[in-house]
Amino acid sequence: MTYLDLSAHAEEFLAMRRAIFRANPRRGGQDRRRLRYNEKLVRGFITYWQEQGCPWPIPAALVLDWVTLGSGRHHYYRDLHRFYAVRAFLQQVRVFEPGTQIPENIFRPLHRRRTPHLYSESDIVLLMEAAWKLRAVCRFRRETVHTLIGLLASTGMRIGEALGLTLDDVNLDVDPPHVVVRDTKFGKSRNVVLHPSTAKRLRQYLHWRAV
Template sequence: MSPLYIALERYMGMRRTLGFKLSSQGQMLRRFVAHMDQHGNAIITSKLAIEWVSKDAGPASWPGRLSAVRGFARYVAITDPRTQVPPTSAFPEQRRPAPYLYSKAEVQQLLAAMLALPPAGNLRRWTYYCIVGLLAVTGMKIGEALRLHRGDVDLDQGILVIRDSKFGKSRIVPIHSSTLTVLKDYAARRDSQPLRSAGRPFFTGERGGHVGLTLR
């Protein structure tokens, strides 16, 4: 096990005790250290770090990769002053595209399209209709809606519990009475279908499991 890999394990352990999950960053840094070891490089330099950041990756991912390496390099530099921390100015700033905001008319058209999904008697159209409608009226993220379980949806109080959202936190989202009526209707339709056993997600797929839905 190389000194850099040992330092990486200590660095990640320290960050995790502070509450950071480091799921994606941890994978990035392991690839970085493996690359350093593979080429016989024991000291992090700006040149080596920048070369790795831009290797086999598109420009959109460079800032995230650079940020991960910079944090690790700062940690290593505490015990090895030969370490160089790559500058933040190594790559031009990547601007995010402006988000597209659906108009009320477009939301209505999208909802109508969901209810027109075939086949006519299937739960699928109602599942997608409710998910899209819930996103429109609450501002929830698509992943948050799809992860809802029956216990997270209080149809008596009109409350949704969003678990493990950003930074692993949870929050409560109250819903309007009109939205509650739609969700109650959906729950009744869902429970009348086969393969809808207790304990499954609130929004169910064709076989009663999780729903797969991507909005672009």
């Protein structure tokens, strides 16, 4: 593996990252700066690897030496970003060069994700019953919340996806009935097939709204 070979792998890797970034319309300025920073890190690592004589396979110790250059007790987040940027790149390289070594993850997770609470059928029934007891501060509030809970429970949609539905996204007179979820997490759209009981409930809800 030469410097030019690894640089070519890096440019392919970075081009793929840029394509993924452009495909997601929700990316903002902060994401763009992070993308550029990661590009700088990957290219900087390859330069360091060349300065060390281009050893191949790349030793894990060399990666850690580069990560900790100028490190200190107050540079935890900087070191973490340097490590993950290069580790992701090497994982891509290993697809084409099986001999590539991937350093073990030496950092503990920054955020421990909470264990999600799974609602049982009885929990969902209680929630839907409670929806009918809501204070009617506006027309159709109870019907809307009741129908929304049932839709979420039967389809597994995210709350933001359900709230973003429009009448044009709801197709109840086709086989099978479905809703179109647009602009999902990765900027794509998908069809969500509805259970017959869910489709029936949505028809009732639309009838109420039309009366």
